[in-house]
Amino acid sequence: MSSITISMSVNGKAVTAAAEPRTLLVEFLRETLKLTGTHVGCDTSQCGACVVHVDGKSVKSCTMLAATAEGAAITTIEGLAKDGELHPMQAAFREHHGLQCGFCTPGMVMSAVDLVSRHPNPDEHTVREQLEGNICRCTGYHNIVKAVIAGAAAMRS
Amino acid sequence: MTATGNAEGFGASVKRKEDQRFLTGKGNYTDDxxxxxxxxxxxxxxxxxxxxxxxxxxxxxxxxxxxxxxxxxxxxxxxxxxxxxxxxxxxxxxxxxxxxxxxxxxxxxxxxxxxxxxxxxxxxxxxxxxxxxxxxxxxxxxxPAVVSTADAAKPGSPLVHADVPSNLCYQWELGDKAATEAAFKNAAHIVSLDLVNNRLIPNPMEPxxxxxxxxxxxxxxxxxxxxxxxxxxxxxxxxxxxxxxxxxxxxxxxxxxxxxxxxxxxxxxxxxxxxxxxxxxxxxxxxSDRSEAFLSDAHGRDHVSHAELAVDAEGRFLGLHVRTTAAMGAYLHTFSAAVPTYLYGTLLAGQYTTPAIYVEVDAVFTNTAPVDAYRGAGRPEATYLLERIVECAARDLGKDPAELRRLNFIRKFPYATPVALEYDVGDFDASMDRALELAEYSTFPARKAEAARRGKLRGIGFSAYIEACGLAPSRVAGALGAGVGLFESAQVRFNPTGNVQVFTGCHSHGQGHETTYAQLVSEHLGVSLDNIEIIHGDTAQVQYGLGTYGSRSGSVGGSAIIKAADKIIAKGRKIVAYRMEASVDDIEFKAGVFKVAGTDKQMTIAEVAFNAYVPHNYPLEELEPGLDENAFYDPQNFTFPSGTHICEVEIDPETGVTQIVKFTAVDDFGRIINPMIVHGQVHGGIAQGIGQAMLEGCHYDEETGQLITGSFMDYCMPRADDLPNFTIDATETACTHNPIGVKGCGEAGAIGSPPAVINAVTDAIGIRHMDMPATPERVWRAIQSTRLPRAAE
Amino acid sequence: MDMSGEYRIPAPRERVWAALNDPEILRQAIPGCESVTKTSDTDMEAAVTAAVGPVKARFKGKVTLSDINPPESYTITGEGTGGAAGFAKGSAQVSLREDGADTVMTYVVKANVGGKLAQIGSRLIDGTAKKMADEFFTRFVALSSVETTTEAATAPAPTPAVALAEPSRGIPTAVWISGLVVAVLAVLYLMNR
Missing domain, CATH: 3.90.1170.50 (Aldehyde oxidase/xanthine dehydrogenase, a/b hammerhead)
Structure with missing residues (x-):
């Protein structure tokens, strides 16, 4: 199959790489750029393990062609911590045991950060509703909800 | 601060060591x-x-x-x-x-x-x-294909394997049939129940x-x-x-x-x-993509059962007779044959003194994915059956469900059940009392009345479970047909500079072993958490191991680590005795320091390690250099976590939508190493149990054998907005036969919760039974059935 | 899986039967129909690209007709495979009944799907199925209720993908094609269940 050249900014760095036109953004990140923090947990855009930020908004990267992200600014879980310091949302997940096996965690954290940008002071109900697109099989969500509320508070301060 | 003054040791909710890599996208999964x-x-x-x-x-x-x-x-x-x-x-x-x-x-x-x-x-x-x-x-x-568990052994069903007549893999029994029949003859009431334990698809998030x-x-x-x-x-x-x-x-x-x-x-x-x-x-x-995972991962549960409980006039259980058909799927799988037998029939005594129990299990092949152990494996099926029929007994007899359970609780330990287990310890009243208090049971009638004024149906349901985990005493397992030993191994290696590598045959895939095992070692050997590394999951590094399942990592894997650590202490005492010119019997060890009793002479364990690897002044005649010990630990018995779960639901009768307004779980896991992690395990287990009870169900088309719940669009996984916050507490009776006193917490949530949910839903609607999952459609239909005039039938 | 349906067409039965046997009308009416090839007096193959929900595939179908009773009824048996998307097979009884100036077309389909179609397609695409069926019948009703020839209706004619060689004996090609339509419809319906 023919290949095309795709350019975008990923975690603040400009990248250009060749890929098949059918390449999904998540495949481009994982296979081409070897950014394996973004995970694939399903093939029907249900689970949210692949959530990244595209131009500041959360997107399931399995639903988007890499070519569609041409010129976009992508942030993945690898780009969230700055200068070795966990992002407040990452720190809150650790503090409140909002992760167990860690597989849904990157997508969950990226969704949570986007959630807070839209709901700076979310209550439990809002968090649960907003995380409907991210499936976790380990935690029962109890501690994720606590973590997101605490992470939101930390992001405000 | 823990008992020994170690802030990172036993009982401390230490934050997990593994989180740094998972939170920053640096995990190393197989597909990476x-x-x-x-x-x-x-x-x-x-x-x-x-x-x-x-x-x-x-x-x-x-x-x-x-x-x-x-x-x-x-x-x-x-x-x-x-x-x-x-x-x-x-x-x-x-x-x-x-x-x-x-x-x-x-x-x-x-x-x-x-x-x-x-x-x-x-x-x-x-x-x-x-x-x-x-x-x-x-x-x-x-x-032609057969997918129905109930029909597989019936005459005329297509054969999955031409050389397996009637699709019957085995016809197993346990218990005293004659004594059970006699018990039924003396019964004042016989409570009977038919139920299905719905087939589930495990769906860990990583395919x-x-x-x-x-x-x-x-x-x-x-x-x-x-x-x-x-x-x-x-x-x-x-x-x-x-x-x-x-x-x-x-x-x-x-x-x-x-x-x-x-x-x-x-x-x-x-x-x-x-x-x-x-x-x-x-x-x-x-x-695997998720679609393949649905088709080819081993599924769980899938039982069809008939149960009868014999009860005397006061409500005491006299006998239990259970007949179950369990699906194996198309082929036997790694542990599948053991699940509906020794992990199921043996648990049918539950928390009760029922003196006579007889269970028969037919395992059948069907043209479906293999069925094997899934969180709880046999014990959720046993608990669901027992706690459902006990609830039915309470309703049939007009007794308070909590009081009927209490009337039948086992209170003397050790207790030998009529189904081959010996419970070493437990206190079922303690967890029931605490759960009733947390669930505010005494004021439930007021909440029900208040809900009724709003046009809502409110119900409350109990589950008093016990499970057997810490798999397993190899001698017992071998006698029952296991092809492998079920011990665990550990190696504790001090490096010359005093830090420690611990190799375990258990495997962590969310349980947080890198933290809890480190806490165990920190507590036991007095080494700081930062200086302990837990290594698992590689046959080239770890001597041997049987892995992680059956809530065994704490009680079996942890005990192996303690055993190896004890060998380190024993060797350390000898080294110190030589260096201090004292008798080995006079060397005490506490919090990382060896002391000669009654003196101020002492060496830290790090100094001992250095001496062991730089043996210039060392008892070479009596001891080898190095500080690196192996241990294999084979448990003497299963461990028996138990507890009470109480679920309170509110149903909108117009839509059948059921909301869990409160879920209370009080568990006795014995001693707890890291409460934060244990609570996390309970949360996850309950979520999977609620998933089974309210959302999840695997369906194959009866005619064609096609999997029709083959994606997250058709197989309903619990999502954040399906679940409540959980109310969790613990009581404690320490396990009597392992050095840590732990029992195991990984599966209890999934074992205890499903009957609590169904008991609550059926209580709210005022019906006797409903098969899982209690979807809005099923609940709505059940509500309609209570409203239809009988004449319309 | 069983399903049935009924459509009222404002045209006389003979014209509807003729339209059901007009390959070009049918090809235009079936969403995604690419080609029809007759392989023997009793077998035909067709290719239809169907994109329903997340499952998009080019289906190759085999169709057999029986119980042909012009202009009233026939039974059609079809089997289609779509590679990784799975398979669909089934049969449909189709009949035309006169009702005043109109014709009522009824069909009863029994069929099965397998593979990804069954796994992913079961519930997701119900709505799409209805839409595609409506699309077929809307087009078919429009095409069959006007008194024009196929050539006039479709000029300039697309490259004919249909093998129109008239058999010297046996069932006319056009009948086969109409059978295929129903088989394809059956497939589409099933995909959409």
Whole structure:
């Protein structure tokens, strides 16, 4: 199959790489750029393990062609911590045991950060509703909800 | 601060060491591993539930770009490979062994479930392999199929295996039939119940994956795989499939994204990847997509049961008779035969003094994915049946469900049940009392009345469970048919500079072993958490192990670590005695410091380690240099976590939508190492239990055997807005037979919660029984059935 | 899986039967129909690209007709495979009944799907199925209720993908094609269940 050249900014760095036109953004990140923090947990855009930020908004990267992200600014879980310091949302997940096996965690954290940008002071109900697109099989969500509320508070301060 | 003053030790909610890498995208899962020169596998799977393979034409696929090879069952047979096995042999009532039909890693001449492995395409890229797999032409002669557990053994049902009459794998029994029949003769009431334990699909968020590699220079195979027990995978692939001798096969299970049992097992795909790696002389990688996971991961539960409980006039349980049909799926699986027998029938006493119990289990083959252990494995099925029929008894007799349970509680320990277990310890009143208090049971009637004023139906349901975990005493397991020992191993290695590496045969895939085991070692040896590294999941590093399942990592794996740590202390005492010119008997060890009793002479454990590795002044005549100890720990008994779960629901009768307004769980896990992690395990277990009770259910089309709940769109996984916050507490009776006093907490949530939910839902509606899952449609229909005038029937 | 349906067409039965046997009308009416090839007096193959929900595939179908009773009824048996998307097979009894100036077309379909179609397609695409069926019948009703010839209606004619060689004996090609339509419809319906 023919290949095309795709350019975008990923975690603040400009990248250009060749890929098949059918390449999904998540495949481009994982296979081409070897950014394996973004995970694939399903093939029907249900689970949210692949959530990244595209131009500041959360997107399931399995639903988007890499070519569609041409010129976009992508942030993945690898780009969230700055200068070795966990992002407040990452720190809150650790503090409140909002992760167990860690597989849904990157997508969950990226969704949570986007959630807070839209709901700076979310209550439990809002968090649960907003995380409907991210499936976790380990935690029962109890501690994720606590973590997101605490992470939101930390992001405000 | 813990008992020994160690802020990082036993009982402290230490934050997890593993979180840093998971939170920053630096986890190392199997699909993240890429080997130089790697090729990709894609499996051709049967679209039919049952068919004869007339022929496979791979010529078109072989001609496609990037295709290296296409392998079929014929190639497996030509290489004289063995098949997958079931590690537990169950014997029928008549003494005959279970029927264990061959389970080849690629189907030879017949496929027996939708998703069965027919062929594999290996290509340069994953998409090329996938494209070419579509071009593999398989000529099928479609045969009739049976998917219904209840119907599988009925006359006229199609046979899954031609040589297994009536699809019966085994017909097993446990308990005293005559005594149970006698108990029913004396009963004032007989409570009977038919129920189904719905088939579930485990769905850990990380789909299975495998990378096989072969080094022709050394003749060594390496398999990276999503496994809960890499040594067992090595054993089976070596001894039974015959891919390589054990010492020439390394199995690595790196970070694993959840298992819940489904990654205990040894699957075709990992066997094929490691075998094919030699055939193409390239590393071979396979990553399941979710659709494949639905079809080919082992499923869980799937029982159809009839139960009768004999009760005297006061409500005391006299006898229990259970008849269960359990699905095995199309083939026996790694542990499947043991699940509806020794992990199920043995638990039917529950928390009660029922003196006579008799259980019969027919295991049947069906044209469905294999069924094996899934979080709880047998114990949720036993608990659901028992706690449902006890609830029915309370309603039939007009007794308070909590009081009826209390009337029958076991209070003397050790207690030998009529179904082969001996409970070492427990306090069922304590967890019931605390749960009633937290659930505010006494004021429930007011809440129900208030809900009724709003037009809502409110109900409350109990579950008083006990489970057996800490698998398992090898002697007992062996006597019951287990093909492997069920001990655990550990190695505690001090480095010369005083830090510690701990090697464990258990595997962590979410449980946080890197933290809790480190806490154990920190508490026991007085080394700071930062100086302890837990290593697991690699047969080249860890001496041996049986892996993680059956809530065994704390009680069995942890005890092995303690045993190895005790050997370190014993050796340290000898070294210190020599250096201090004192008697070994006078050397005390506490919080990382060896002291000569009654003096101020002391050495830290780090100094001892340095002495052991730099043995200039060392008792070489009596001791070897080095500070590195191995231990194997085989438990004396199962451990018996227990507890009370109480669920309160509110139902909108207009829509059938059920909301869990409060879920209370009070568990007795014995001593608790890290409460934060234990609570997390309970939360997750309850979520899966609520999932089973309200949302999840696997369905195959009865006529065609197609899986019709084959994606997250049709199989309803619990999501954040389906669940409440949980109210969790613990009571404690320490396990009497392991050095830590722990029992196990990984499965209890999934075991205790489903009957609590269904008891609450049926209480709210005012019906006797409803099969899981209690979906809004089912609930709505049930409500309608209570409202329809009888005359309309 | 069983399903049935009924459509009222404002045209006389003979014209509807003729339209049902007009390959070009049918090809235009079936969403995604690419080609029809007759392989024997009793067998035909067709290719239809169907994109329903997440499952998009080019289906190759085999169709057999029986119990042909012009202009009233026939039974059609079809089997289609769509590679990794799975397979569909089934049969449909189709009949035309006169009702005043109109014709009522009824069909009863029994069929099965397998593979990804069954796994992913079961519930997701119900709505799409209805839409595609409506699309077929809307087009078919429009095409069959006007008194024009096929050539006039479709000029300029697309490259004919249909093998129109009239058999010297046996069932006319056009009948086969109409059978295929129903088989394809059956497939589409099933995909959409």
């Amino acid at each position: 591993i890429n080997r130089r020169g790697q090729s990709y596998a894609h499996f051709v799977r049967s679209p039919h539930a049952h068919a004869r393979i007339r022929g496979i034409d791979a010529s078109a696929a072989l001609a496609m770009p990037g295709v290296l090879t296409v392998l079929t069952g014929q190639d497996v047979a030509a290489d004289k490979l063995g098949g997958l096995i079931c590690g537990w042999t169950i014997h029928s009532k008549d003494g005959s062994p279970m029927k264990a039909p061959a389970h080849p890693i690629l189907a030879l001449d017949e496929v027996r479930f939708v998703g069965d492995h027919v062929a594999v395409v290996i290509a340069e890229t994953a998409s090329q392999a996938k494209d070419a797999a579509e071009a593999v032409a398989v000529d099928y002669d479609v045969l 299975r994956a495998a990378v096989g590699d072969y080094d022709s220079g050394t003749g060594t195979f390496t398999l990276f795989t999503t496994s809960q027990n890499p040594h067992l995978a090595r054993l089976v692939l070596s001894a039974f499939v015959g891919i390589a001798p054990e010492h020439k096969l390394r199995v690595v299970a790196p970070d694993v994204g959840g298992g819940f049992g489904s990654k205990i097992f040894i699957y075709s795909e990992e066997a094929v990847c490691v075998w094919a790696a030699k055939k193409v002389d390239r590393p071979v990688k396979w990553t």
